[in-house]
């Protein structure tokens with residue numbers, strides 16, 4: 001069985017903020033002592049810094065920088081694939097990605113699924129970006145490609161998906177922030193979705 005742990009980087013403004021650094025440290029503490037065979041992180045600074053802080057709690061676990069978990073656009077939907085009232089918001093978000101992110105994203109997104117969801121006996125931790133966490137979640141649930149949109153990941157939240165041969169992927173936890181104090185939860189998340197939680 002493959003266990004994939006996914007985490008969005010800590011709160012950042014270019015580099016990690018002090019809060020983001022603390023989130024990353026606490027994520028490391030959460031994972032310390034658990035089996036992790038490899039850490040893979042986005043080349044982007046905020047993810048690399050998060051990976052360094054998390055990895056400090058995971059001695060002897062190899063750390064690899066991987067474009068497969070980088071900051072790319074996994075899939076660009078057409079308006080027809082989106083709910084009518086959501087479409088303008090979603091398409092504006094998609095338009096914010098660069099030409100390079102548009103061009104390289106779909107290929108990277110497919111390769112990422114092939115690389116990290118094969119049901120080999122491993123536990124891997126991916127430190128990545130919101131849209132990549134939600135890309136894996138939508139794929140695990142068999143949702144349409146466009147459905148990475150309309151789902152959000154909080155900074156340093158933990159999502160765990162297990163892959164077993166012949167079984168549907170099992171979304172074990174999503175956006176778990178139990179390792180963070182209230183003051184460090186839900187950063188990077190749309191404010192209108194967090195108030196009640």
Ligand SMILES: O=C(O)[C@H](O)COP(=O)(O)O
Pocket residue numbers: 008009071128129130131188
């Ligand atoms: O989806 C986005 O808005 C960004 O491209 C990446 O998200 P991040 O804040 O998780 O890096």
